Amino acid sequence: MKKIIVLLLTLVLGMSFLMVSCDNKKEDDTDQGYQSSRPALYIEPESFAETDIVLIKNKATDYVIVIPDNPTQMESYAAEELQYFLKESTGCQIGVISDAGLSSDNNAKYLSIGQTSLIKAQTDIEIDIKVMGESGPTIIRKGNTVYMCGADAYGTLNSVYKFLEYQINFMAYAVDYVYYDYFNELKLLDFNYQYVPTIAKMTAHEVYGDRYVKDVARMYMVCGVQAHQSNAELFNGNYWNGYFCHTNQFFLNANDEKVKELENQYKENGEDRYIYKNNQICYTNEDAIRLFSENLFNVLSSNESINRVNLGVNDYPTSCDCQKCLEQTAIYNGGGVLIRFCNRVAENIDNWFKERGETRKIELVPLLYYNYITPPVRLDSKGNYVPIDDTVYPRQGDISVGFMYTPILSCYQHSYEEPCETNMQNRSDLLGWSVFTNKFYMYSYGSNFPGKHTYFNNMSYMADQFRWYHENGIRFESVHEQGYGADLGVLDDLKMFVRSRLGWNPLLELEEVVEDFVTHYYGVAGEWIDKYYHATADHTEWIYDQKGTDCLYPLTTSTSAQYWPKNTLLEFEGYILNGMRAIDSSNYTDADKEVYKERLNRELFLVRYNEYVYYSSEFTKNDLKVLTDYVNENIVKDGYNPTGRS
Numbered sequence: 001m002k003k004i005i006v007l008l009l010t011l012v013l014g015m016s017f018l019m020v021s022c023d024n025k026k027e028d029d030t031d032q033g034y035q036s037s038r039p040a041l042y043i044e045p046e047s048f049a050e051t052d053i054v055l056i057k058n059k060a061t062d063y064v065i066v067i068p069d070n071p072t073q074m075e076s077y078a079a080e081e082l083q084y085f086l087k088e089s090t091g092c093q094i095g096v097i098s099d100a101g102l103s104s105d106n107n108a109k110y111l112s113i114g115q116t117s118l119i120k121a122q123t124d125i126e127i128d129i130k131v132m133g134e135s136g137p138t139i140i141r142k143g144n145t146v147y148m149c150g151a152d153a154y155g156t157l158n159s160v161y162k163f164l165e166y167q168i169n170f171m172a173y174a175v176d177y178v179y180y181d182y183f184n185e186l187k188l189l190d191f192n193y194q195y196v197p198t199i200a201k202m203t204a205h206e207v208y209g210d211r212y213v214k215d216v217a218r219m220y221m222v223c224g225v226q227a228h229q230s231n232a233e234l235f236n237g238n239y240w241n242g243y244f245c246h247t248n249q250f251f252l253n254a255n256d257e258k259v260k261e262l263e264n265q266y267k268e269n270g271e272d273r274y275i276y277k278n279n280q281i282c283y284t285n286e287d288a289i290r291l292f293s294e295n296l297f298n299v300l301s302s303n304e305s306i307n308r309v310n311l312g313v314n315d316y317p318t319s320c321d322c323q324k325c326l327e328q329t330a331i332y333n334g335g336g337v338l339i340r341f342c343n344r345v346a347e348n349i350d351n352w353f354k355e356r357g358e359t360r361k362i363e364l365v366p367l368l369y370y371n372y373i374t375p376p377v378r379l380d381s382k383g384n385y386v387p388i389d390d391t392v393y394p395r396q397g398d399i400s401v402g403f404m405y406t407p408i409l410s411c412y413q414h415s416y417e418e419p420c421e422t423n424m425q426n427r428s429d430l431l432g433w434s435v436f437t438n439k440f441y442m443y444s445y446g447s448n449f450p451g452k453h454t455y456f457n458n459m460s461y462m463a464d465q466f467r468w469y470h471e472n473g474i475r476f477e478s479v480h481e482q483g484y485g486a487d488l489g490v491l492d493d494l495k496m497f498v499r500s501r502l503g504w505n506p507l508l509e510l511e512e513v514v515e516d517f518v519t520h521y522y523g524v525a526g527e528w529i530d531k532y533y534h535a536t537a538d539h540t541e542w543i544y545d546q547k548g549t550d551c552l553y554p555l556t557t558s559t560s561a562q563y564w565p566k567n568t569l570l571e572f573e574g575y576i577l578n579g580m581r582a583i584d585s586s587n588y589t590d591a592d593k594e595v596y597k598e599r600l601n602r603e604l605f606l607v608r609y610n611e612y613v614y615y616s617s618e619f620t621k622n623d624l625k626v627l628t629d630y631v632n633e634n635i636v637k638d639g640y641n642p643t644g645r646s
Contacts, residue, residue: 041131041132041136041194041195041196042195042196042198042470043507044195044505044507045193047166047189048166048189048190048191048192048193049189049190050187050188050189050190051141051187051188051189051190052187053144053187053188054185054186054187054188055167055186055187055188056086056090056092056094056183056185056186057184057185057186058184058185059090059091059092060092061092061094061109062109063094063109063110063111064094064095064096064097064109064110064111065079065082065083065094065095065096065097065110065111065113066096066097066098066099066102066110066111066112066113066116066118067079067096067097067098067099067113067114067116068098068099068114068115068116068117069098069099069100069117071098071114072114072153074114074153074154074156074157075113075114075115075156077157077214078113078114078148078156078157078159078160079096079113079160080096081157081160081161081164081218082094082111082113082148082160082163082164083096085164085168085170085180086164086168088180089168089170089180089181089182089183089186090168090182090183090184090186094111099112099116099117099118102116102117102118104117104118104121104122105145106142106143106144106145107143107144107145108144108145109144109145110144110145110146111145111146111148112145112146112147112148112149113148113149113156113159113160114148114149114156115149116149118145118147119147119149122140122142122147125138125140125147125149127149127150127151127155127194128151129151129152131151131196132150132151132155132194132196133151133152133155133196133197133200133475133477134150134151134152134153134154134155134200134201134477135150135152135154135155135158135197135200135201135220136150136151136155136158136194136195136196136197136200137150137155137156137158137159137161137162137193137194137195138150138155138159138193138194139159139162139163139166139191139193139194140191140192140193140194141188141189141190141191141192144188146163146188146191148160148163154200154201154217154222157217158220161218161220162193162195163191164180166189166191166193167186167188167189168180168181168183168186169181171520172215172218172219173219173497173517173520173521174219174493174496174497174521175204175207175212175215175216175219176215176595177520177521178218179520196475197220197503197504197505198466198469198470198474198475198476198503198504198505198506199466199475199476199478199479199503199504200475200476200477200478201221201222201239201477201478201479202220202221202222202478202479202499202500202503202504203221203222203223203224203478203479203480203481204216204219204221204222204223204496204500205446205481205492205495205496205499206488206489206492207223207496208223208224208225208226209223209225210225213225219496219497219500220500220503220504221496221499221500222239222478224238225238239308239478240308240309240310241303241305241306241307241308241309243299243306243309243310244310244312245310245312245367245443246312246313246314246315246367247309247310247311247312248281248311248312248313248314249314250295250299251292251295251296251299251311252275252281252288252291252292252295254275254276254279256291258291259275259276259291262275262287263275263276272322272323272324273285273287273322273324274320274322275287275288275291276320277320277321277322278316278318278319278320278321279314279316279318280313280314280316280318280319280320280371281313281314281320281341282320282322282324282325283320283325283337283338283340283341284320284322284324284325284328284337284341285322285324288341289341289344289345289348290348292341292345293344293345293348293349293352296309296345296349296364297348297349297352297353300349300360300362301353301356304360306362307360307361307362307363308362308363308365309362309363309364309365310365310366310367310404311342311345311364311365311366311367312366312367312369313338313366313367313369313370313372315369316370317370317371318370318371319334319337319370319371319372325337328340331388332376332388332391332392333374333375333376333388334371334372334373334374335368335372335373335374335375335376335403335429335433336375336376336388336392337372338366338368338372339366339376339392339394339401339403340391340392341366342364342366342394342395342401343391343393343394343395343401345364346364346395346397346399346400346401347395347399349362349399350397350398350399353398353399359398360398360399361398361399361400362398362399362400363400363401363402363439364399364400364401364402365401365402365403365404365439365441366401366403366404367404367406367443368403368404368405368406368433369406369408369443370408370409373405373406373407373429374429374432375429375432375433375435376388376392377392377432377433377435385431385432385434385435386435387435387436393436393438394436394438396438400438401438402438402439402440402441402477403433403436403438403440403441404441404442404443405429405430405433405440405441405442405443406442406443407426407429407430407444408445408554408555409422409426409553409555410422410423410426410445410553411423411551411552411553412445412446412456412458412461412552412553412554413457413458413461413550413551413552414461414550414551415461415464415465415467415468416430416465416468417464417465417467417468417471418464420551422551430474431472434472434473434474439477440474440475440476440477441476441477441478441479441480442476442478442479442480443479443480443482444479444480444481444482445481445482445554446458446481446482446489446495446499447482447489447554448552448554448556448557448558448559449554449555449557450555450556450557450559451557451558451559452488452489452642452643453488453489453490453559453606453609453610453613453642453643454490454558454559454563454564454610455490455491455536455537455539455540456489456490456552457536457537457540457552458552459494459495459498459510459514459537460510460537461552462495462498462499462502462510463498463502463506463509463510466502466503466506467502467506467507469506470506470507479503481499482554488602488605488606488639488640488641488642489606489642490536490603490606491533491536491603492602493517493521493599493602494514494517494518494521494533497513497517497521498510498513498514498517501513514530514533515530518530518533521599522579522596522599522600523583523586523588523596524582524583524586524588524596525578525579525580525582525583525596525600526579527579527582528575528576528578528579528582529575529576529579529600529603531575532572532575532576532579532603535571535572535575536572539568543558543563546562546563547563560614561614561615564610564614566611566614566615566618569607569610569611569614569615570611572603572607573604573607573608573611576600576603576604576607577604579600580597580600580604583596583597583600584597601634602639602640605630605631605634605635605640605642606642608627608630608631609631609635609642611627612627612628612631616628
């Protein structure tokens, strides 16, 4: 069986996955039914039995791909991806036709993609967005026909990728590397598959731009066309339409003339009222609610494509402390004050659209950040979290309210499964927010802010954390990972793959995912990168001993010569250079050797950059010139700047 690689021509070793068998269950429409039967859809099957049905043999097939007569862009693209990778794997070009004039016949050899008339005729196939979310895939075989469809666009595309994963061992390891097997004969598998990933949309850390959007989609991830502005949908515009993170400035700026005028009136009247105080909006002020609603409504009404807006508090650990805010915070906590504000804004906007005879479906997503992260819940007599009252439920309806959990002060070394003292409160807050069934987003952190060029040891944290989400029924619609804006981080490619795999299926074993990646992505150098990976983790443990704590925060630095001894950096460099020597002595083509060596060079650069930063004075004049030339030659490369984007 020949191995084929997209973007590479050489072969790599086979891959293995640790998965668990699954018994799909029907979901009912109630929240209670959804929660109780949800775990069944969280567990992926290891494999599907092979049928006697020949999908492709000797580069020929009786099958066609069927898409709707008026397909969405995503449905058309999903068909293109299925057609392309099946041809690459088998040499067979499968035709694509529309469902126009087709009658439902499960004896027909169709690969149905999306909302075709064929799947609509199958009354026993249920694909409910309340159950499956935006990205949950469905693959069902009935007779000779296979149905691939999601409740939303990404669900359909993911259905195609999961079909390929099971049928031809398809796996996207990075934006520049996709793997699959070659088959002369391919028999159809007996698919009966529906799955709800823990993270519906995982952002690809520090990857952005038009050329990457489709690449990371193959990893069940999304990335922004522009950095720090929005997470891009594959074809449907921007996920946040440009209004992402700290967006209050767009809707109610402290320097607005109306704001200043009202503030002056309050002061003249001797009132304890504010529109802005302590660099934050006063979320209990009726004038602030009105002005914010009006300004946001004007933005939404002038742009019909906007369907989701992140309402972000300003980037300060502060809140308004007027008398009313203090009273409301004492009752509802900071998160409750913010949710009640957003509910009022959503209600105003909904009413104004209805007055104009318009129906818009828009979700407002406040940022639960710093003083606004504590949930509006209490413990009932049984010790369970319950909402404080009805006013703190995030609003549902055409203009709805979600929320984005943002634990910037969390420790990123200890998971909530076995929390440190710091994470006990974060764990409690997250469990409190999980009682609400609205869309749940997360803004996470993936690097040491002051030192992106040093290792941020959060790999095992991610594995434990994703598993804890799974065990506690916490599912995020989207997780955005912040990395401080630097282009390059230690083992970033590996981290992104780990996040994509474990965010999709938390039951996978971290070490097996790591081994799978380094074996494939680094080829014959994999054993040396594996040593490098474990050496960086061991070194972080040494840093903990030096600092007297193993808590790790995004705002905490370990960047100094004290924590990165020269002999340690030389040890790391040795592993990487040994990997390069293994590539040089391999029988790879010259072109493939350059591809593999460039992957290793990204790690070598970070090691040598630290040598340059910390130990320039210890090199001889000639050796320093060599090191300096190397750093200057590489730092200008796209994606190589370790101190921030230039």
